[in-house]
Amino acid sequence: xxxxxxxxxxxxxxxxxxxxxxxxxxxxxxxxxxxxxxxxxxxxxxxxxxxxxxxxxxxxxxxxxxxxxxxxxxxxxxxxxxxxxxxxxxxxxxxxxxxxxxxxxxxxxxxxxxxxxxxxxxxxxxxxxxxxxxxxxxxxxxxxxxxxxxxxxxxxxxxxxxxxxxxxxxxxxxxxxxxxxxxxxxxxxxxxxxxxxxxxxxxxxxxxxxxxxxxxxxxxxxxxxxxxxxxxxxxxxxxxxxxxxxxxxxxxxxxxxxxxxxxxxxxxxxxxxxxxxxxxxxxxxxxxxxxxxxxxxxxxxxxxxxxxxxxxxxxxxxxxxxxxxxxxxxxxxxxxxxxxxxxxxxxxxxxxxxxx
Amino acid sequence: xxxxxxxxxxxxxxxxxxxxxxxxxxxxxxxxxxxxxxxxxxxxxxxxxxxxxxxxxxxxxxxxxxxxxxxxxxxxxxxxxxxxxxxxxxxxxxxxxxxxxxxxxxxxxxxxxxxxxxxxxxxxxxxxxxxxxxxxxxxxxxxxxxxxxxxxxxxxxxxxxxxxxxxxxxxxxxxxxxxxxxxxxxxxxxxxxxxxxxxxxxxxxxxxxxxxxxxxxxxxxxxxxxxxxxxxxxxxxxxxxxxxxxxxxxxxxxxxx
Numbered sequence: 023x024x025x026x027x028x029x030x031x032x033x034x035x036x037x038x039x040x041x042x043x044x045x046x047x048x049x050x051x052x053x054x055x056x057x058x059x060x061x062x063x064x065x066x067x068x069x070x071x072x073x074x075x076x077x078x079x080x081x082x083x084x085x086x087x088x089x090x091x092x093x094x095x096x097x098x099x100x101x102x103x104x105x106x107x108x109x110x111x112x113x114x115x116x117x118x119x120x121x122x123x124x125x126x127x128x129x130x131x132x133x134x135x136x137x138x139x140x141x142x143x144x145x146x147x148x149x150x151x152x153x154x155x156x157x158x159x160x161x162x163x164x165x166x167x168x169x170x171x172x173x174x175x176x177x178x179x180x181x182x183x184x185x186x187x188x189x190x191x192x193x194x195x196x197x198x199x200x201x202x203x204x205x206x207x208x209x210x211x212x213x214x215x216x217x218x219x220x221x222x223x224x225x226x227x228x229x230x231x232x233x234x235x236x237x238x239x240x241x242x243x244x245x246x247x248x249x250x251x252x253x254x255x256x257x258x259x260x261x262x263x264x265x266x267x268x269x270x271x272x273x274x275x276x277x278x279x280x281x282x283x284x285x286x287x288x289x290x291x292x293x294x295x296x297x298x299x300x301x302x303x304x305x306x307x308x309x310x311x312x313x314x315x316x317x318x319x320x321x322x323x324x325x326x327x328x329x330x331x332x333x334x335x336x337x338x339x340x341x342x343x344x345x346x347x348x349x350x351x352x353x354x355x356x357x358x359x360x361x362x363x364x365x366x367x368x369x370x371x372x373x374x375x376x377x378x
Numbered sequence: 379x380x381x382x383x384x385x386x387x388x389x390x391x392x393x394x395x396x397x398x399x400x401x402x403x404x405x406x407x408x409x410x411x412x413x414x415x416x417x418x419x420x421x422x423x424x425x426x427x428x429x430x431x432x433x434x435x436x437x438x439x440x441x442x443x444x445x446x447x448x449x450x451x452x453x454x455x456x457x458x459x460x461x462x463x464x465x466x467x468x469x470x471x472x473x474x475x476x477x478x479x480x481x482x483x484x485x486x487x488x489x490x491x492x493x494x495x496x497x498x499x500x501x502x503x504x505x506x507x508x509x510x511x512x513x514x515x516x517x518x519x520x521x522x523x524x525x526x527x528x529x530x531x532x533x534x535x536x537x538x539x540x541x542x543x544x545x546x547x548x549x550x551x552x553x554x555x556x557x558x559x560x561x562x563x564x565x566x567x568x569x570x571x572x573x574x575x576x577x578x579x580x581x582x583x584x585x586x587x588x589x590x591x592x593x594x595x596x597x598x599x600x601x602x603x604x605x606x607x608x609x610x611x612x613x614x615x616x617x618x619x620x621x622x623x624x625x626x627x628x629x630x631x632x633x634x635x
Binding site for chain 1: 431433453454457458462463465469470471473474478482483484485486488490491492494495496497498502506509545546548549
């Protein structure tokens with residue numbers, strides 16, 4: 023009872039517009055100065071880690087449309103990330119001598135990845151559950167193997183060597199990967215990309231929330247809950263599934279493009295099965311179907327392993343008097359342990375979708 | 379008296395391997411009536427339902443709704459043409475609330491696409507408000523509280539049946555096909571269901587009803603057809619059916635009360 027009253031009080035404060043705006047501005051300010059704090063306290067590499075967390079966030083949100091909303095288990099999602107990255111790499115690098123501007127490549131990547139989403143989604147329409155997972159896993163690998171081998175007879179992707187010297191995003195002749203001085207403050211490339219990725223991620227969150235609470239989101243969730251009943255309610259399940267694949271893939275495509283421009287280099291190695299599994303873990307651990315849960319899951323899984331890597335050596339030294347276990351392997355062991363623990367304690371994710 | 383036929387089934391035949399589940403079924407369902415379809419277990423009632431709603435394709439024969447041929451169409455196109463259904467074993471969208479279930483039913487009569495969903499332009503907002511209000515009044519219509527937010531599978535059994543009917547009504551059907559809506563209901567719930575069906579008929583929607591509860595069917599339906607081993611053995615007013623010796627022999631196995 024006390025709990026209930028407490029919650030009601032809490033919701034009342036949520037309804038007060040002044041408090042809501044205060045909350046929003048606090049979050050905005052925190053997000054804006056976060057890279058400064060991180061750079062000053064724990065170093066520039068952590069801003070990069072944060073950037074990758076934001077890229078993973080876009081991927082996880084895209085996969086969440088397919089897995090969380092429409093209930094289609096896709097184990098080859100990283101393929102669309104690869105398609106986006108290579109689209110950027112081919113259109114803005116010395117590979118073909120093309121150097122298109124970013125505002126042209128981002129929409130192209132969006133469309134090309136979406137097209138691949140439909141292309142790879144179409145043959146799987148009749149499959150459900152495990153079978154769908156097996157086929158999508160296969161498709162993911164096929165894309166990677168294609169990228170690995172398309173260096174002959176005509177050299178398109180440069181094969182396992184990958185594509186180098188990819189153009190960064192540049193605005194008015196200023197490359198965003200270089201350190202820039204704005205109003206007397208130095209912004210590193212990672213720092214500038216942080217803002218760019220943050221804007222993209224917020225846009226993804228916005229689109230996801232809008233989609234979820236719409237006619238389309240309801241149709242996806244209906245398909246997830248009971249496909250036969252969804253058909254019997256007049257939902258064109260084929261089109262809705264293809265739309266889910268396309269939307270999810272295009273998020274991946276944009277993320278991949280920005281990744282390519284940020285790294286300046288892509289190779290098939292970045293798009294292995296483990297990456298697909300990693301993104302899926304972010305979705306499942308955070309809470310399938312809940313946008314904020316997915317964001318939380320991403321932040322944890324993208325940042326926690328890095329922290330573990332950093333602190334495992336000092337801890338071992340202080341406790342055992344020397345580094346006994348390689349930090350890299352220990353990181354994966356702890357990571358696996360954390361996943362098992364979460365699945366035991368909170369089987370529907372850390373922040374489950376409200377309908378569960 | 380010549381009926382104004384809304385749903386007409388002509389020579390529908392369906393076999394599963396060697397088993398002939400339905401052979402040459404002809405039915406004429408009149409506009410605005412409650413049409414009962416009865417028969418012992420395995421007579422082919424649900425098979426016929428699945429054909430009418432597009433889950434199966436008939437081997438032979440056809441059926442049309444208001445003159446539009448529907449045989450072999452995909453389920454969603456049949457719903458669009460105006461034939462909606464409920465399921466024998468309730469199939470709600472479990473994790474959605476009652477209201478959301480009904481809102482899904484409006485999918486086929488609404489248009490909002492990706493752009494509308496993301497940017498919520500005027501037309502999309504208007505459509506959304508509109509369908510939310512309509513869904514709420516449909517919940518009221520079947521006697522459910524639209525404000526309930528719990529997952530629909532946690533609703534009481536009778537309410538789940540009503541919710542399925544509301545969801546089917548949301549598709550704005552000409553004919554609504556109910557597969558054993560009274561199954562598992564207690565007498566009070568059955569009486570409530572009966573009132574609801576009468577109201578639906580009064581509002582001009584034709585009802586095709588599969589039901590085991592003979593008392594309900596005989597008291598409610600305008601026309602009754604009897605299936606046995608995949609064949610139609612009788613069709614007529616409840617009075618005639620009750621007196622039909624074939625029906626008594628095949629289905630009821632003796633005198634009717």
